[in-house]
Amino acid sequence: MRTGTLLWAGLEVPQEEYLHPGHLACQGCGAALAMRLVLKAVGGDVMVVLPACCWTIIDGPFPYHALRVPLLHTAFETAAAAAAGVKAGLEVLGDTRTQVIAWAGDGGTFDIGLQALSGAAERNEDILYICYDNEAYMNTGIQRSSATPLGAWTTTTPEAHPEDRPKKDLMAIMAAHRIPYAATATVAFPDDLIRKARKAKGIRGTRLLHILAPCPPGWRMESERMIKVSRLAVATGAFPLFEVEEGTRYTLTYRPAGLPLKEYLKLQGRFAHLTEDQIAVLEKQVEARWKELLELHARTHGTVEDIPVVPFGG
DSSP: OOOSEEEETTEEEEOOOSBOTTOOOOTTOHHHHHHHHHHHHHOSOEEEEEOSSHHHHHTOSTTOOOBSSOEEEOOTTOHHHHHHHHHHHHHHTTOOSOEEEEEEESIIIIITTHHHHHHHHHHTOSOEEEEEEOSSBTTTTOBOOTTSOTTOOOSSSOTTSOOOSOOOOHHHHHHHTTOSEEEEEETTOHHHHHHHHHHHHTSOSOEEEEEEOOOHHHHTSOGGGHHHHHHHHHHTTSSOOEEEETTTEEEESOBOOSOOHHHHHTTOGGGTTOOHHHHHHHHHHHHHHHHHHHHHHHHHHSOSTTOOBOOOOO
């Protein structure tokens, strides 16, 4: 096992790995890379609570275990509630150091687990809740979730009847709970993800990281395009990177690079059926969302000139 640190994009990043090789993720899995980066950011003094999701498969069948940290498997809808219970138990034992992480997919967060997450947030439970968002129920056959984008193909929203509702705004929901910290991130900007994970680690109370984690089979794309698609999600404005503190203070990490949304959509087979008119509708929604976020950032900082343009190297 390697020890020590590397200086990477101005960050000291440990060489130590908390995710064993030989796990069961698909090639190019954004969720596996997200876990690797988060654990590098927060270190090994953690307890992961894992509901039913892709990651219950990635970790491996008993008695195998891909992580070098303790992990509790729990029911689909109970990630936040179980994590709060684990944290309470640790504190009774006098352990106030161990970070408890609830790690759930979009189905277990946006949908079936939202009630438990809302309850934990309302009580301001001292947990770090992480949603790795691949925008559908990938583990059970690519069914749509309320995180599935408008117009996307899934097995339950076929090309003749694609997803006809916009993606649920999880960040706005959590901001309404006035939790101490919530942020979006993606595996294509690991320095940003690591900074946000470390910032969340240093805060008490309920914290949320919403990580875009593309799924090559579910998004109908080649596995080697996962990072490029993740970068394009940010560069085109489809997935904004920002933070919300105490529910009201918004900070945008990057501005989009001005690339057309089509550059992001065209690499994914799940959007291949869209017409130019339908893409234009999606572009208007992205523009409206960005206008809203810019106003929120300006309300916090007094300007939008401090937001750097997203670096995009193709």
